[in-house]
Amino acid sequence: MSRPFRHLLDIESLTRGEILTILGLAQKMWEVSERSVKKVPTLRGKTIVGLFLEASTRTRSSFELAGKRLSADVINISGSGSSTSKGETLLDTVKNLDAMSPDVIVLRHSSSGAPHFIASRVRCAVVNAGDGTHEHPTQALLDCATMMKHKGSLEGKTVAIVGDVAHSRVARSNIHALTKLGANVRVAGPRTLMPVDIGAMGATVFERVEPAITDADVVMVLRLQSERQEAGLIPNTREYSRYFGVNSRNIELAKPDAIVMHPGPINRGVELEPELADGSRSVILEQVTYGVAVRMAVLYLVAGGTLDEG
């Protein structure tokens, strides 16, 4: 069975088979990135517009490289240089871009659901590069690719997601992806940073880090933004680090071969001890590498490829 892969808006609406198909394709794309000539003609003549209306370095450059390695023409528009900063509505901005006949718009936006909204109004494909506190689907896909490289099938594996789950689109996308792939997902963090009824998404909720990471195969640490302290959600970063940070002591509770992940950018010494970020368990830079491969796969699919259900 196959269906056209029109947009990538979220992980929630993907099936397990679709996720595995994307990941399988990403593996092939990863091989392209390992060559000395890192370019294939697959998307020659296709146009990709990156519309990054919220700050992004990693994701933006990852999508750009992904597009270029597939020979697509890629332009990026960022928040401060765009007409949205001149008071144009998102819909008008997007309709104007659509009128120039791109094949794909990659959107990052601070408003949850913004990609879903524009997807219903444009002819081109839309890829969600992070919407508010909703989802960041390509991040979850690259995380799964990285985990599967180290752990094989994720069926029955235990993944602990630690930190500011409330404000994390990465956590939400990963909970969807991991539960679909059969992993046991745990979330841990202070109650002030834990969204209400997160358990309904299929994760087991822990208040303390230690029980959450005990016997985990994967420990995924989330970024703590300094605004959380200013908003009164935590007393200060020192205390956060002491009670909710992941470090070389509490990581010993995880499985001996457990890997440590982080979606970046890292606040070294706050949510994650620097030695651990750079240590042998860390796969943080591999995540970045897989990011390009996964985005190549996604761009290929939305620009015309079909998605076979496994």
Add this chain to the structure above:
Amino acid sequence: MTSLLVLQQVRAVDPARQLDAVVDIVIERGRIIRIGRGAASELSPSEHVKFVRGPLTVFPGFIDLHTHLREPGHEYKEDIASGLKAAAHGGFVAVCSMPNTKPVNDRRSITDAIVARAKEVGGTRLHPIGAVTVGSEGHKLADIGDMRLAGAVAISDDGRCVTSSSVMRHALEYARTFDMPVIQHAEDHALTEGAQMNEGAVSTRIGLRGWPRVAEDIIVARDVLLAEATGARYHVAHVSTHGAVRILREAKSRGIRVTAEVTPHHLLLTDESVIGYNTACKVNPPLRLAEDVAALREALADGTIDCIATDHAPHSGLEKDCEFSAAAPGMLGLELCVPLLYGFVLDGTLRIERFVDALSQAPAGIVSLERPTLAEGARADITVIDPEARWHIDPSKFRSKSKNTPFAGREVRGRVTMTIVGGNVAFEFGS
């Protein structure tokens, strides 16, 4: 020119008179001059006598305590003329308009202008609600006495909560002198900053900032205590939580002068309706959980919640055809309320007497208007429905300037066929 209007062989339901019978009603010079079985038997249709017949049900005229007519300031969404036409189309003989216009209705000159414009338009009556505080900013009391004199029937900073306990106390004390209720938009803003929808499993899943129910409960609880302490009349706008219902029930049992309203959408929808980022379902207070909906229905049925009010909030595509966080809260109500809620009478959720009281006599009492009644000598404020009609909601038929409703296409039972305001036909279906 017709001088007599006759409603022949209609089912008349008036809970204030324990009336539920098939009667004739004869209306002349703005008043009901005869009502009863065969009351029109000696009359026949002519140039001067208009007859209305059919399997119709007639009620004392409906009154909506909570509308946003947007004039002055936001006439591209609605104005007094379109709003009052929508009201008549929806079966309302009178509406109260919230003061969050631009400028805010916080002084007599604005109240005067609204009243004058409504008189020019005619049809459904308009009773303005004045602001509690200057600019509805929550600090300094507005010209409450002057607005009362100009026709304001209540005060409210609707859209915003009177957050300060001190300001709320003084508003209740001062309004008491003028025998006006203070209508509160109960929302502890400190708990709802940036909130987009109800806080719960759905907001967590779709990544929208949540509006916790306790933010409403806290204000209702505090205000009930202030109402008790001041002896003033306190009315809670658009109750949305089971917690607020519990507080109201307890307050009423202790004899505190508190009343409350509920909207059709809070009686019918839950936060699940927001899934897909449906901006038509963005309202404030937000759509809640099934347990809240159940508590609201029960409270309306037993009278803990006194009345139904629409919170008619017209918005254009500018405010709704956009990403969810940029969308303005609110949905239409005037032309949807009766057909959406008549189903509660049919399915037994509400006794018909309670349905009528909640839309007519209860709201009239809250803002001290003459209570509509189907009695000889009473002012002819009458809402007529065809209880058998089955139809689909079609926003292209709305008299409102705006179309923002999630109920488009819904099949409903019962249709408003005539709205009679002071003996004049303000709306008649098909004409």
